[in-house]
Amino acid sequence: MRTHRIAVIPGDGIGPEVVREGVKVLEAATTRAGTFRLEFDWLPWNCSYYRRHGRMMPKDGIEQLRAYDGIYLGAVGDPSVPDHVSVWQLILPIRKAFQQYVNLRPAKLLAGLESPLRHKEARDLDFVIVRENTEGEYSDIGGRLHPGTPVEMAVQTSVFTRYGIERVARYALSLARRRRGRVAVATKSNGLAHTMPYWDEVIRSCRVEFPDVDVSFYHVDALSTLFVLRPETLDVVLATNLFGDILSDLGAAVVGGLGVAPAGNINPEKRFPSMFEPVHGSAPDIAGKGIANPIAAIWSGAMMLEHLGHPEPAAEVVRAIEQVLAEGRVRTRDLGGTASTEEVGDAVVRALEHPRPVGERPR
Incomplete structure (x- = not known):
C-alpha cells in the first residue's frame, strides 16, 4: 500500500482550526478507499515561530519540505507581523523553490449554496x-x-x-x-x-x-x-x-464566499511537492472562536488527493461537502447557520461514510 507523506503547516489564526477538520476528513477518505495511506507531519511554522526565532521557518525549511509528497497549509498572517514579512518568508519561498507555477482556484457553485x-x-x-x-x-x-x-x-x-x-x-x-x-x-x-x-x-x-x-x-x-x-x-x-x-x-x-474557496499551488510535473490551502487567509478576528468555515480547507485537501493520483476519493470528499450543504442543517455562520467548525468537519465525515444522493434528507 502506497504511503504519501504530507507536511502540515497549520499556520496562524483560523488555520489550525480548519486544517484540523481537513485532516479529519482526509483520514476518513483514506480509510474508506483502503488503497493508500497518508502520513501527516505537523510543522509549527507561523508568526509565533517568527516572534521567537526572527524567521517564519527554519533555515533548512525548504530542504525539510523537499522530502514530502504534499504540503497542506492552513493560513499565514497575524497583526503582530507585517504581511510582507509573513508571506515573503513562508508562502512565496515555498511556491518558488518548488516551482509551483500553477495556482489553481476552482470557482464552482456547490450544491446547496446560492x-x-x-x-x-x-x-x-x-x-x-x-x-x-x-x-x-x-x-x-x-x-x-x-x-x-x-x-x-x-x-x-x-x-x-x-x-x-x-x-x-x-x-x-x-x-x-x-x-x-x-x-x-x-x-x-x-x-x-x-x-x-x-x-x-x-x-x-x-x-x-x-x-x-x-x-x-x-x-x-x-x-x-x-x-x-x-x-x-x-x-x-x-x-x-x-x-x-x-x-x-x-x-x-x-x-458563496472565501469560506468555500480552495486552492492548489501545483508543480504539474511532480518534481517537487505541491501545496494546498484555503484561499480565505488567517482571519484573526474570529480565530479561536470555533466558528470558521472549514469547507475551503476540506476541499483543498480533496484537490491534494486528486493531485496525488486518487481522483475517486477526491470526488467523494467534494460530494460529501455538497451533501452536507444541500441538507442545510449544518452550516457555519458565514453561510447562514450556527454550526461550529468541528461540527461541519464531523458532518462531512458522516456524509463521506454514509453517502446519499445530494439533496436527499436523512431519515
Whole structure:
C-alpha cells in the first residue's frame, strides 16, 4: 500500500482550526478507499515561530519540505507581523523553490449554496482560474531610495519570462481541452506597454499547439465584469500573478464566499511537492472562536488527493461537502447557520461514510 507523506503547516489564526477538520476528513477518505495511506507531519511554522526565532521557518525549511509528497497549509498572517514579512518568508519561498507555477482556484457553485448573483445557478458557475504563481508582478526585484526624506521613492519590477509564460499557458490550454475547451486570458495590454503585450504574444504562440481550444483575450477590468454579468461564458481563466490573485477572490465571492474557496499551488510535473490551502487567509478576528468555515480547507485537501493520483476519493470528499450543504442543517455562520467548525468537519465525515444522493434528507 502506497504511503504519501504530507507536511502540515497549520499556520496562524483560523488555520489550525480548519486544517484540523481537513485532516479529519482526509483520514476518513483514506480509510474508506483502503488503497493508500497518508502520513501527516505537523510543522509549527507561523508568526509565533517568527516572534521567537526572527524567521517564519527554519533555515533548512525548504530542504525539510523537499522530502514530502504534499504540503497542506492552513493560513499565514497575524497583526503582530507585517504581511510582507509573513508571506515573503513562508508562502512565496515555498511556491518558488518548488516551482509551483500553477495556482489553481476552482470557482464552482456547490450544491446547496446560492450565489449572490441573481438568476445564476450551479450550471452557470463552474470555471477555474489558472494563475501564474512564481513570477510576474510578485517578483522580488526593487527597493526604496532615500527613505524618510521628501524624495523617498519605491520601485517594484515585474518579471515575465517566455519560459514562465509558456509553461502556465500550456497547463491552462491542456486543462481547457479536458473541460469545455475555452480559455479567457486576462491582460492589460492597453495600459502596460511592455509586459502585457509580451504576455499576450507568448500565449498566442502556444495556442497554435491547441487548435481545438478557443482562446479569447480580455482586458482584466472587462473580464472582471464577466465574472458578475456572464460567468456562464467562462471555463478556464488564465491570468498573471497579480490579476489572478484579484480575480480568484472575485470568483470565490460569486460562488458563496472565501469560506468555500480552495486552492492548489501545483508543480504539474511532480518534481517537487505541491501545496494546498484555503484561499480565505488567517482571519484573526474570529480565530479561536470555533466558528470558521472549514469547507475551503476540506476541499483543498480533496484537490491534494486528486493531485496525488486518487481522483475517486477526491470526488467523494467534494460530494460529501455538497451533501452536507444541500441538507442545510449544518452550516457555519458565514453561510447562514450556527454550526461550529468541528461540527461541519464531523458532518462531512458522516456524509463521506454514509453517502446519499445530494439533496436527499436523512431519515
